[in-house]
Amino acid sequence: MPGQSVRWGLPLAVSAALFTTGCQFFGDADEGETDIAAMETDELVEHIVFESDSYRLDQPVQEGGSARGRMEQDDLQRACSVVGGELSGDQVQEVITLARESYEAPPGGPRLGDWERGAELARSGYGFRVGHRNDDHSTRTPGGNCYACHQMDPNEPIYGTIGPSLAGYGSGRGTDEASLRYAHEVISNPHQYFPCTEMPRFGANELLSEREISHIMAYLLDPESPVNQ
């Protein structure tokens, strides 16, 4: 703390008063004491996220706990935070391993639910948003937001293209055990097959329940689903 030696000469009470006023005025306790130019970039980023009062870290979040937890990275998030997104072969292997370790098959094995319910979940982008507006999970169930990135029902005109088209996904695959298992693995934790994909870990991170995943699987694989018409 470079400023401290200067203050030592002042009577203690005055010194304390000055310090308190400074904090209130700037609203950021560590400003002026942190030399951001002297920090390594990685260290500075963590300082910015957790120590600079930049985020509302104390805000409660839907999954329980506070928003601080949202900003604390797990191993997979850290491994996938490479600037430019180009991963080495070792990094790819690390991510696949992490993803496989955290994957859990549903009790009794994956199965198909109700495709109509799956269609609703695929269209809904609700859930887990916090800040100026908070998603209220007690009044509305979070969705899977599949259409944000994928084409699914070929008759639905508005779909994103960050992910591959899933129109007709079930037509060539059938509903045997292997195709059910693969669909579940990808929805639950897609990094097993697509390391550092943009797609969320819907099962592994409990964004959707196993029941809800079964509905989305039905929307994809059920021969009756509009996705396969």
Added chain:
Amino acid sequence: MFKKALLALPVAMAVGGAAQAGEWQDPADVLNNLLEANPDSAYLHQSEMNIMMMPDNPALWVADDGEELFYQERGPNNASLESCDFGKGPGVLDGAYVELPRYFEDVGKVMDFEQRLVHCMKEIQGFDEDDAAVAQRHGSGSDIMQLTTYIAMQSSGMEWQPQNDHPEEQALIAAGEKLFFRRGGAQDFNCAACHGQSGKRIRASVLPQMRNSQEWTKAVSWPAQRAGHDNVRSQNHRIRGCVWQMRHAAIKPDSMANTALIAFWNDAARGEPAILPDLKR
């Protein structure tokens, strides 16, 4: 206040000699040049309606309101903003917006535009943190958005040149890049998830790619009339919306994270002309 203006003088003289990067251009012309140079960019060409509306951009009215506010004597100190130093000297607005964020000697840190504007409204005009004039950050009816639109417009057609000479400016641009790629939140997103590839869509919206500077200059050209919101929006508003959609913790205005992201954003558009104000979907 007078003393503050005097203190700012040496800084103004120090940077005053630097040439402005480009002349002022009508925002509709800036956009047209970009469209002609990038006939295949799905992002730039996505809304014919908005392109057609550029000469009648409702944001131009908001800029007019901002001009009036800028010169008006307001606040407890009954002062105008003419002595506010946005980095090129007190009251110098030409080209100031596209050179932000920058390090300010008087506060000893890097500030982005909105943070600097709020700083001036507090220090020069005497507004308190809780006064609507500085607390209300969003909407075409807010003082902040009106002033932002007017001041930013004075940089239309000039190249983005966020300052990167001071070590703290360099540190925040580098940190902003890492933040852009930092995965987090309930759904593992980072900014690059949506802005890493060209021509991709979220639902119906074509997304700008950060590494394509000619797309990116339009992407960061806020303030812009956001047609779907029927309001002029700022860079801060775009960041807040993205962070909310990413399911990260809510980001605060005037914060180091916000400034670092804007420093990196504007750096990624460096050398490209700004469209100020723009019109977006």
